[in-house]
Amino acid sequence: MDEFYGRNMPDADFVEADFVPKAQLYGRFARVFNERGEEFFKGEVSWSENDLVQATARQPGARAWYVLDDDALEQRVRDRTVADMVATAQTAIDPGDLPFTAPPGARIAVRVAPGITHTIGGLRVDERARVLRADGSPLDGLFAAGADVGGISTGGYASGLAAALVLGLTAAESAAL
Numbered sequence: 001m002d003e004f005y006g007r008n009m010p011d012a013d014f015v016e017a018d019f020v021p022k023a024q025l026y027g028r029f030a031r032v033f034n035e036r037g038e039e040f041f042k043g044e045v046s047w048s049e050n051d052l053v054q055a056t057a058r059q060p061g062a063r064a065w066y067v068l069d070d071d072a073l074e075q076r077v078r079d080r081t082v083a084d085m086v087a088t089a090q091t092a093i094d095p096g097d098l099p100f101t102a103p104p105g106a107r108i109a110v111r112v113a114p115g116i117t118h119t120i121g122g123l124r125v126d127e128r129a130r131v132l133r134a135d136g137s138p139l140d141g142l143f144a145a146g147a148d149v150g151g152i153s154t155g156g157y158a159s160g161l162a163a164a165l166v167l168g169l170t171a172a173e174s175a176a177l
Protein backbone atom coordinates (compact mmCIF):
# COMPACT_ATOMS: atom_id res chain seq x y z
CA MET A 1 0.00 0.00 0.00
CA ASP A 2 3.03 2.32 0.12
CA GLU A 3 3.87 1.71 -3.51
CA PHE A 4 1.23 3.47 -5.55
CA TYR A 5 0.27 7.00 -6.49
CA GLY A 6 -3.43 7.68 -6.77
CA ARG A 7 -6.42 9.90 -6.21
CA ASN A 8 -9.52 9.38 -4.13
CA MET A 9 -12.41 9.16 -6.57
CA PRO A 10 -16.18 9.06 -6.02
CA ASP A 11 -17.04 5.49 -5.00
CA ALA A 12 -18.95 4.83 -8.23
CA ASP A 13 -18.26 3.81 -11.81
CA PHE A 14 -16.32 6.28 -13.95
CA VAL A 15 -14.64 6.34 -17.34
CA GLU A 16 -11.21 7.50 -18.49
CA ALA A 17 -12.45 11.01 -19.28
CA ASP A 18 -13.44 11.38 -15.61
CA PHE A 19 -9.97 10.66 -14.18
CA VAL A 20 -9.03 14.31 -13.68
CA PRO A 21 -12.38 16.16 -13.36
CA LYS A 22 -13.88 13.71 -10.87
CA ALA A 23 -10.80 13.40 -8.62
CA GLN A 24 -11.80 14.46 -5.11
CA LEU A 25 -8.63 16.43 -4.40
CA TYR A 26 -9.70 18.35 -1.30
CA GLY A 27 -9.09 15.90 1.53
CA ARG A 28 -6.98 18.53 3.31
CA PHE A 29 -10.15 20.63 3.87
CA ALA A 30 -12.41 17.73 4.90
CA ARG A 31 -13.00 15.76 8.07
CA VAL A 32 -12.10 12.24 6.90
CA PHE A 33 -13.78 9.17 8.38
CA ASN A 34 -13.82 5.47 7.61
CA GLU A 35 -17.00 3.36 7.50
CA ARG A 36 -16.80 2.91 11.29
CA GLY A 37 -16.83 6.67 11.85
CA GLU A 38 -13.16 6.79 12.86
CA GLU A 39 -11.00 9.75 11.83
CA PHE A 40 -8.11 7.62 10.67
CA PHE A 41 -5.67 10.15 9.19
CA LYS A 42 -3.42 11.89 11.68
CA GLY A 43 -1.37 15.00 10.87
CA GLU A 44 -1.26 17.22 7.82
CA VAL A 45 -2.23 15.89 4.40
CA SER A 46 0.61 16.29 1.84
CA TRP A 47 0.35 18.54 -1.25
CA SER A 48 -0.40 15.58 -3.53
CA GLU A 49 -2.80 13.99 -0.97
CA ASN A 50 -1.21 10.65 -1.88
CA ASP A 51 -0.62 9.88 1.80
CA LEU A 52 -4.35 10.25 2.44
CA VAL A 53 -5.19 8.06 -0.57
CA GLN A 54 -2.82 5.31 0.63
CA ALA A 55 -4.30 5.57 4.14
CA THR A 56 -7.79 5.22 2.65
CA ALA A 57 -6.69 2.03 0.90
CA ARG A 58 -5.88 0.55 4.32
CA GLN A 59 -9.35 1.20 5.79
CA PRO A 60 -12.17 -1.35 6.04
CA GLY A 61 -13.45 -1.92 2.50
CA ALA A 62 -10.84 0.64 1.31
CA ARG A 63 -13.41 3.43 1.54
CA ALA A 64 -13.60 6.84 3.26
CA TRP A 65 -16.06 9.66 3.79
CA TYR A 66 -15.05 13.26 3.16
CA VAL A 67 -17.31 15.36 5.40
CA LEU A 68 -17.46 19.08 4.63
CA ASP A 69 -18.85 22.20 6.29
CA ASP A 70 -19.68 25.52 4.61
CA ASP A 71 -16.17 26.88 5.09
CA ALA A 72 -14.57 23.82 3.48
CA LEU A 73 -16.91 24.00 0.49
CA GLU A 74 -15.73 27.54 -0.27
CA GLN A 75 -12.01 26.62 -0.39
CA ARG A 76 -10.23 26.58 -3.74
CA VAL A 77 -7.97 23.93 -5.26
CA ARG A 78 -6.37 25.26 -8.44
CA ASP A 79 -9.18 26.66 -10.61
CA ARG A 80 -12.12 25.07 -8.78
CA THR A 81 -13.84 25.37 -5.44
CA VAL A 82 -14.34 22.32 -3.25
CA ALA A 83 -18.08 22.72 -3.94
CA ASP A 84 -17.35 22.42 -7.70
CA MET A 85 -15.50 19.13 -7.14
CA VAL A 86 -18.17 17.77 -4.84
CA ALA A 87 -20.76 18.55 -7.55
CA THR A 88 -19.03 15.99 -9.83
CA ALA A 89 -19.40 13.21 -7.24
CA GLN A 90 -22.49 11.05 -7.59
CA THR A 91 -21.74 9.67 -4.09
CA ALA A 92 -22.40 12.96 -2.27
CA ILE A 93 -25.06 12.57 0.44
CA ASP A 94 -26.73 14.48 3.24
CA PRO A 95 -24.64 14.07 6.42
CA GLY A 96 -27.75 12.80 8.18
CA ASP A 97 -27.54 9.67 6.00
CA LEU A 98 -23.99 8.78 7.09
CA PRO A 99 -23.50 5.39 8.80
CA PHE A 100 -22.18 7.30 11.85
CA THR A 101 -23.05 10.54 13.63
CA ALA A 102 -21.96 13.51 11.53
CA PRO A 103 -19.75 16.19 13.15
CA PRO A 104 -21.40 19.54 14.00
CA GLY A 105 -21.71 21.90 11.02
CA ALA A 106 -21.45 19.13 8.41
CA ARG A 107 -23.14 20.22 5.18
CA ILE A 108 -22.39 17.35 2.79
CA ALA A 109 -20.47 14.03 2.76
CA VAL A 110 -18.79 12.25 -0.16
CA ARG A 111 -17.94 8.54 -0.20
CA VAL A 112 -14.58 8.01 -1.90
CA ALA A 113 -12.42 5.09 -3.00
CA PRO A 114 -8.74 5.10 -3.98
CA GLY A 115 -7.92 5.02 -7.69
CA ILE A 116 -4.40 3.91 -8.63
CA THR A 117 -2.74 6.24 -11.16
CA HIS A 118 0.53 4.33 -11.32
CA THR A 119 2.79 2.23 -9.18
CA ILE A 120 5.74 3.79 -7.31
CA GLY A 121 7.71 0.61 -6.71
CA GLY A 122 9.53 -0.93 -9.66
CA LEU A 123 12.81 -1.93 -11.22
CA ARG A 124 16.09 -0.66 -9.79
CA VAL A 125 18.11 1.40 -12.28
CA ASP A 126 21.39 3.29 -12.20
CA GLU A 127 22.12 6.86 -13.38
CA ARG A 128 22.24 5.60 -16.99
CA ALA A 129 18.73 4.05 -16.67
CA ARG A 130 20.24 0.55 -16.87
CA VAL A 131 18.25 -2.09 -14.99
CA LEU A 132 20.26 -3.55 -12.13
CA ARG A 133 20.39 -7.06 -10.75
CA ALA A 134 19.96 -7.70 -7.02
CA ASP A 135 23.76 -7.53 -6.65
CA GLY A 136 23.82 -4.06 -8.27
CA SER A 137 25.39 -5.10 -11.59
CA PRO A 138 23.66 -3.85 -14.80
CA LEU A 139 21.76 -6.20 -17.07
CA ASP A 140 23.28 -5.87 -20.52
CA GLY A 141 21.00 -4.04 -22.96
CA LEU A 142 18.02 -3.62 -20.59
CA PHE A 143 16.85 -0.10 -19.72
CA ALA A 144 13.83 1.18 -17.81
CA ALA A 145 12.08 4.52 -17.35
CA GLY A 146 8.94 6.09 -15.91
CA ALA A 147 6.39 4.04 -14.03
CA ASP A 148 8.46 0.85 -14.45
CA VAL A 149 11.24 2.30 -12.25
CA GLY A 150 11.16 2.26 -8.45
CA GLY A 151 13.03 4.21 -5.81
CA ILE A 152 12.11 7.73 -6.98
CA SER A 153 9.16 8.79 -4.83
CA THR A 154 10.76 7.66 -1.58
CA GLY A 155 10.06 10.85 0.41
CA GLY A 156 6.58 11.59 -0.94
CA TYR A 157 5.19 11.77 -4.45
CA ALA A 158 7.40 13.19 -7.21
CA SER A 159 6.17 13.74 -10.76
CA GLY A 160 5.38 10.61 -12.79
CA LEU A 161 5.87 12.56 -16.02
CA ALA A 162 9.31 13.72 -14.86
CA ALA A 163 10.33 10.13 -14.13
CA ALA A 164 9.24 9.17 -17.65
CA LEU A 165 10.81 12.13 -19.44
CA VAL A 166 14.14 12.27 -17.60
CA LEU A 167 14.80 8.53 -17.48
CA GLY A 168 13.35 7.95 -20.97
CA LEU A 169 15.84 10.38 -22.47
CA THR A 170 18.65 8.96 -20.34
CA ALA A 171 17.81 5.42 -21.43
CA ALA A 172 17.80 6.47 -25.09
CA GLU A 173 21.16 8.21 -24.73
CA SER A 174 22.62 5.19 -22.91
CA ALA A 175 21.33 2.78 -25.55
CA ALA A 176 22.87 4.90 -28.33
CA LEU A 177 26.36 4.87 -26.74
Ligand SMILES: Cc1cc2nc3c(=O)[nH]c(=O)nc-3n(C[C@H](O)[C@H](O)[C@H](O)COP(=O)(O)OP(=O)(O)OC[C@H]3O[C@@H](n4cnc5c(N)ncnc54)[C@H](O)[C@@H]3O)c2cc1C
Nearest residue numbers: 019020117118145146147148158159160161162163164168
Ligand atom coordinates in the same frame (compact mmCIF):
# COMPACT_ATOMS: atom_id res chain seq x y z
C1 LIG B 1 -5.22 10.83 -15.14
C2 LIG B 1 -3.74 10.98 -14.95
C3 LIG B 1 -3.24 12.22 -14.63
C4 LIG B 1 -1.87 12.37 -14.43
N1 LIG B 1 -1.39 13.60 -14.13
C5 LIG B 1 -0.06 13.79 -13.98
C6 LIG B 1 0.47 15.09 -13.71
O1 LIG B 1 -0.26 16.10 -13.64
N2 LIG B 1 1.81 15.21 -13.55
C7 LIG B 1 2.66 14.14 -13.63
O2 LIG B 1 3.86 14.31 -13.47
N3 LIG B 1 2.18 12.89 -13.88
C8 LIG B 1 0.84 12.69 -14.06
N4 LIG B 1 0.36 11.43 -14.33
C9 LIG B 1 1.30 10.29 -14.34
C10 LIG B 1 2.04 10.19 -15.67
O3 LIG B 1 1.11 10.33 -16.73
C11 LIG B 1 2.72 8.80 -15.72
O4 LIG B 1 3.53 8.63 -14.58
C12 LIG B 1 3.58 8.70 -16.97
O5 LIG B 1 2.80 8.89 -18.14
C13 LIG B 1 4.25 7.32 -17.03
O6 LIG B 1 4.99 7.26 -18.23
P1 LIG B 1 5.51 5.88 -18.75
O7 LIG B 1 6.19 6.20 -20.04
O8 LIG B 1 6.24 5.18 -17.68
O9 LIG B 1 4.20 4.99 -19.01
P2 LIG B 1 2.99 5.26 -19.99
O10 LIG B 1 2.77 6.73 -20.23
O11 LIG B 1 1.87 4.44 -19.44
O12 LIG B 1 3.49 4.66 -21.37
C14 LIG B 1 3.56 3.27 -21.58
C15 LIG B 1 3.22 3.06 -23.05
O13 LIG B 1 3.48 1.68 -23.38
C16 LIG B 1 2.43 1.22 -24.17
N5 LIG B 1 2.41 -0.24 -24.05
C17 LIG B 1 1.99 -0.98 -22.99
N6 LIG B 1 2.15 -2.29 -23.24
C18 LIG B 1 2.69 -2.38 -24.47
C19 LIG B 1 3.11 -3.48 -25.28
N7 LIG B 1 3.00 -4.74 -24.87
N8 LIG B 1 3.62 -3.20 -26.49
C20 LIG B 1 3.75 -1.92 -26.93
N9 LIG B 1 3.38 -0.84 -26.19
C21 LIG B 1 2.87 -1.07 -24.98
C22 LIG B 1 1.20 1.92 -23.66
O14 LIG B 1 0.18 1.95 -24.63
C23 LIG B 1 1.75 3.31 -23.36
O15 LIG B 1 1.67 4.18 -24.48
C24 LIG B 1 -1.00 11.25 -14.55
C25 LIG B 1 -1.52 10.00 -14.89
C26 LIG B 1 -2.89 9.87 -15.08
C27 LIG B 1 -3.42 8.50 -15.46
